[in-house]
Amino acid sequence: MNFALKPLDLRSLGGEKTDALLVFLTTSFKPDKDALSGWIAKVLKSGDLVPKAGQMLDIFRPDGLACSRLVLLHLGEGGAADVRKAVTAAAGLIKSAKPKALTLCFAQTLTAQALRVAVTTLADVTYVYTATKSKAEGRSVQKAVFVLPDAPSLQADFDRAVAAVAGIELAKEWGNRPANHATPTHLAHAARDLAKMPKIKCDILGPKEVAKLDMGAFLAVAQGSDEPLRFIVLRYSGAAKSSAPVVLVGKGITFDSGGISIKPAAEMDEMKFDMCGAASVLGVFRALADLQPAVNVVGLIAACENLPSGRAIKPGDVVTSMSGQTIEILNTDAEGRLVLCDALTYSERFKPRAVVDIATLTGACVIALGAVRSGFFCADEDLSRAMVTAGESSQDLCWPMPLDEDYADGLKTNFADVANVAGRPGGAITAAKFLQKFTAKFPWAHLDIAGTAWKSGTAKGATGRPVGLLVDYLMALDPQGHKA
């Protein structure tokens, strides 16, 4: 989908040929003398457009206008949440009318944040998965023109939203692909493709190299599958070599059966989404390629399958992680933290200014926060503030969770330095406490996206979160590289 931003001129807009003209209004709209204003005034006066965000009125071939369809949508107060509601309200119509060209006209000033939400929401509601369908129709909208009164001053925000969309859609795409079409090798190829873009490089490590690095925890998870693991190292170099990078670490379990501690059959298919953290790292690099900010970013992806087999790890097995700490694997379904702990240790070599891991880590986080906010864990004040702020500015929200040392008590064991699970209570937090044991050498944050990375039910599919949050975090960084 192509995006364009244009300044508002109601008179010429009325004469523009487009398949669908969507006009978003707040109650403060002041009509002019042109034909489009006439229509808007008439509708507002009639009371047929209820003044609430998400309400709409659809007019076919309106007299005096060149568009095939005029849709008036109320924006309520016009805040970011209202904009999301209003654009989502138009989704059904877009799906059924299948316009190729779409014009979204905002009749009054929007905040930068609200405009970005308009762009990302439109992309979200028009996305169509096609990769494994034999007769794919794809997305109907080819071009979306956004028309606003103060377009020039919002251009940079608009461009950022468009770049974020490219990243979000790449993350959705890989998240949605079935596990047999999104193996660790496939993900490595996707990373290699990204390295064709400006300032991006990529190294792919296989089982031999990972064994040489002594990543005993990562290897332990991968050993149950015939599909070879991949450790992906992406680098975006936007600043001088001396500028410390941010490292993003993605959980890339391309299928999580649970291993010997096998999961129940119902909904096990959804465990193809267990690489959404990895997909979000790919997505962020896609956005960086477009935005070219003056920062350095490293992306690490630990990708493998978690399957039961004659060679799989067993409950009670003890393995040695890259950090040297030994781990008793009490539950083979707590595999995410095992692949992540070695990737976290690997990130030490970059002397990072901050490390952020992104993982569909725990069902407990789904219970705690649902699908609205990702779980956020961080003991560093500056990094924490920057991430929470980025969540808000992108409307890709997260919520701070505690990291008290007492939560680590349950990870004690008689047979290793640490166990990979504690009890059921506070499961998202004890998982974070496990990861924290591998992060002594850098400021660290952890995003548990188990509830936010995909939707279940009839709308089943990846959301592309938290690409929006991460892009905003990186774009707000001070390029000198001192503060998180």
Ligand code: BES
């Ligand atoms: N990938 C799952 C987490 C998950 C579960 C995400 C459900 C989304 C929905 C993870 O590997 C896992 O299985 N975690 C276990 C941990 C437990 C064994 C301590 C869980 O949450 O049940």
Ligand code: MN
């Ligand atoms: Mn698991």
Ligand code: ZN
């Ligand atoms: Zn998992």
